[in-house]
Amino acid sequence: MTPETIIHAAPHGKKKLTLEDKLYLVKTKKDNISHITIEHKKCTRCQNKVCLRVCPANTYEERDGKIEAAYENCLECGSCKVACPEGAIKWENPRGGFGVTFLNG
Amino acid sequence: MKQSDKIEVIVVGAGPSGLACAYTLAKAGVEVLVLERGEYPGAKNMFGGIFFSSIMEKFFPNFLEDAPWERFVGKRKFALLTGDSEMTFEMSPSSFNRSPFNHSFIARRGQMDQWFAKKVEEAGGNIIPNYCVRDFLYEKGKVVGITSGGDDDSFLADCIVCSEGANSLLTERAGLREKIGPEYRSIAVKENIRFSQSVLEDRFGVTGQQGAAYEYFGSSVKGLLGNGFIYTNKDSLSVGVGFSLSDFIKSGNKKTPHDILEEFKSHPSIAPLVRGGETVEYMAHMIPSDGYNRLPKFYRDGLLITGDAAGLLNTSFFHEGVNLAMQSGILAAETIIEARAKKNYSSENLSKYEEKLNASFILQDLKNCKNFLSFLTTHKAIINEYPALMNDILVEYFTVSEKPKTTIKKEIFNRIRKNVNIPRMASDMWGAWRNLV
Ligand SMILES: Cc1cc2nc3c(=O)[nH]c(=O)nc-3n(C[C@H](O)[C@H](O)[C@H](O)COP(=O)(O)OP(=O)(O)OC[C@H]3O[C@@H](n4cnc5c(N)ncnc54)[C@H](O)[C@@H]3O)c2cc1C
Numbered sequence: 001m002t003p004e005t006i007i008h009a010a011p012h013g014k015k016k017l018t019l020e021d022k023l024y025l026v027k028t029k030k031d032n033i034s035h036i037t038i039e040h041k042k043c044t045r046c047q048n049k050v051c052l053r054v055c056p057a058n059t060y061e062e063r064d065g066k067i068e069a070a071y072e073n074c075l076e077c078g079s080c081k082v083a084c085p086e087g088a089i090k091w092e093n094p095r096g097g098f099g100v101t102f103l104n105g
Numbered sequence: 106m107k108q109s110d111k112i113e114v115i116v117v118g119a120g121p122s123g124l125a126c127a128y129t130l131a132k133a134g135v136e137v138l139v140l141e142r143g144e145y146p147g148a149k150n151m152f153g154g155i156f157f158s159s160i161m162e163k164f165f166p167n168f169l170e171d172a173p174w175e176r177f178v179g180k181r182k183f184a185l186l187t188g189d190s191e192m193t194f195e196m197s198p199s200s201f202n203r204s205p206f207n208h209s210f211i212a213r214r215g216q217m218d219q220w221f222a223k224k225v226e227e228a229g230g231n232i233i234p235n236y237c238v239r240d241f242l243y244e245k246g247k248v249v250g251i252t253s254g255g256d257d258d259s260f261l262a263d264c265i266v267c268s269e270g271a272n273s274l275l276t277e278r279a280g281l282r283e284k285i286g287p288e289y290r291s292i293a294v295k296e297n298i299r300f301s302q303s304v305l306e307d308r309f310g311v312t313g314q315q316g317a318a319y320e321y322f323g324s325s326v327k328g329l330l331g332n333g334f335i336y337t338n339k340d341s342l343s344v345g346v347g348f349s350l351s352d353f354i355k356s357g358n359k360k361t362p363h364d365i366l367e368e369f370k371s372h373p374s375i376a377p378l379v380r381g382g383e384t385v386e387y388m389a390h391m392i393p394s395d396g397y398n399r400l401p402k403f404y405r406d407g408l409l410i411t412g413d414a415a416g417l418l419n420t421s422f423f424h425e426g427v428n429l430a431m432q433s434g435i436l437a438a439e440t441i442i443e444a445r446a447k448k449n450y451s452s453e454n455l456s457k458y459e460e461k462l463n464a465s466f467i468l469q470d471l472k473n474c475k476n477f478l479s480f481l482t483t484h485k486a487i488i489n490e491y492p493a494l495m496n497d498i499l500v501e502y503f504t505v506s507e508k509p510k511t512t513i514k515k516e517i518f519n520r521i522r523k524n525v526n527i528p529r530m531a532s533d534m535w536g537a538w539r540n541l542v
Contacts, residue, residue, distance in 0.1 A: 017384050019363050019387075022296070022363075022384060022387035023387065025384070025385060025386055025387060026386065026387060026388070029144075048354075048357075050354050053358070053359065053360070053361050054292070054350070054353065054354070054361070054362070055361070055362075056292065056294045056361065056362040056363055056389040057363075057389065058361065058363070075387075075388060075389040076149065076272070076389075077272065077292060077389040077390050077391050078271075078272035078274075078391055079290070079292045079350060079362075079389075079391055082285050082286065082287055082289070082290050082350060082391070083287050083350050083353075083354060087284070091274075092239070092274070093142055093237045093239075093272075093274065094142075094237070095237055095253075095255060096142050096234075096235040096236045096237035096253060096257065097142075097143075097144050097234070097235030099149075100149065100388075101143065101144055101148040101149070101215075102147075102148065102149065102150065102151050102214070102215060102386065102388050103213075103215055103297075103386060104213050104215070104297035104338075104341065104343070104385065104386045104388070105147065105149075105150045105151035105152065105213055105214035105215055105388055105390075
């Protein structure tokens with residue numbers, strides 16, 4: 001019998017979760033006002049649009065040349081504000097009691 | 106906006122540093138109110154995580170029996186990953202496997218922070234959850250209160266402690282530091298992956314309350330400055346990656362943090378460990394990487410900052426955060442207690458806090474690893490090339506063949522000569538010893 005390589009064995013038939021699936025698992029109390037605002041004027045100077053890839057929740061999207069934030073996906077790490085080279089992202093904590101609750105942090 | 110009566114001390118944030126500060130104050134009979142933006146203490150928090158408990162045990166000698174930890178760290182593993190291989194150093198000393206378990210306990214923050222918060226309340230401190238502090242209130246340049254900016258009451262206090270953690274919005278706003286750019290923070294993402302307890306214990310070779318902490322260096326995160334980790338909870342794994350934001354941006358990496366986590370999970374050494382589990386949660390958080398040379402200012406009239414907000418995290422291999430955070434909270438409380446005796450919370454009196462930080466293990470440890478991140482940034486070979494070379498050499502050495510061993514040795518020597526600038530490697534190794542250990 002040839003030994004099989006364990007390494008590349010398929011994960012036991014379980015469907016691999018996408019990012020969207022995982023965001024769905026996060027307990028969130030959605031506020032009706034966004035805690036993220038974008039100064040679009042500043043974005044026009046921006047070369048690399050790092051917000052589009054730094055966000056662990058894929059909150060940012062470019063639509064018709066404009067950056068938009070789906071704030072309800074936000075995991076509240078704050079990396080986008082820190083990473084934005086133009087200071088175009090105004091990120092505030094959601095109001096008290098709103099936003100994510102981590103159960104296994 | 107209503108204003109309530111004046112309180113002696115307000116603490117912003119119910120993480121380990123804010124709670125340690127509040128506990129010390131409450132025990133000394135100081136009136137203290139903790140404001141927490143989450144629906145309960147710990148609700149917004151995420152770490153690896155090993156809770157280093159030595160300071161907590163001084164507060165609560167029955168920590169071991171009473172606290173909601175998951176498993177003690179009986180087994181530690183440090184691995185170097187290359188593209189698809191692994192080299193590992195693993196230890197399970199008997200001293201880690203008996204009380205006091207090296208003061209290292211795998212935990213979840215929601216459980217641990219709530220437990221600690223209850224102790225603060227029992228000691229006489231007040232905690233209000235669901236309250237997000239939006240800004241400080243000032244009077245003639247002195248911080249005199251806080252506001253939610255909304256319908257909630259604002260509060261006035263003799264002194265305020267800002268323990269808001271790594272996303273340090275208020276600290277920045279109060280002018281205690283320059284704008285936080287990507288060179289000051291790392292990002293981490295983590296999944297909680299559930300297993301049956303017996304599968305988990307068999308897979309990690311642990312029994313009873315014993316647990317394992319695995320850290321993955323080398324190219325575990327696509328050659329970025331950072332690492333991957335796996336910690337065993339009771340019946341789940343904490344699996345995550347963290348890396349420097351500036352390194353991520355500079356690398357021009359097209360991957361997202363989630364992609365990098367997925368690639369870590371599918372590395373041939375990691376995939377068998379996480380296989381078959383059920384992902385029940387996905388989380389993200391920042392980690393300070395200020396380091397000793399770029400720390401913020403720790404105080405101003407009426408205000409002190411502690412823990413991650415003050416950049417007080419050991420940025421080296423040790424990943425110690427919670428114990429430094431707790432100690433800084435205690436030192437802030439002691440400073441306040443002294444200032445209270447003089448009824449004077451001016452920055453001159455509060456400057457004692459910095460003296461205390463300097464004299465404690467906090468700033469001594471930070472000083473010891475002050476070049477850790479900058480050294481690795483400029484010596485990336487240590488993360489990528491050298492581990493790969495070492496792997497190739499070991500593979501060559503141990504590969505079974507009919508070649509005489511003397512020939513193999515000669516081939517290895519030639520390979521090193523051809524691929525490595527020996528003086529540079531010697532200098533890198535000497536630098537690594539001085540700056541990393
Ligand atoms: C992925 C990861 C792994 C880690 N692993 C480890 C480890 O294994 N061991 C270790 O010791 N450390 C680890 N750390 C570091 C450790 O988590 C931190 O150093 C520690 O939590 C800092 O404590 P803190 O009290 O300063 O801040 P935090 O624990 O972040 O607490 C801050 C609190 O303030 C609240 N808050 C923030 N802003 C406001 C506001 N405006 N109004 C009201 N409330 C507010 C937050 O909700 C939070 O509860 C890790 C961190 C991460 C991200």
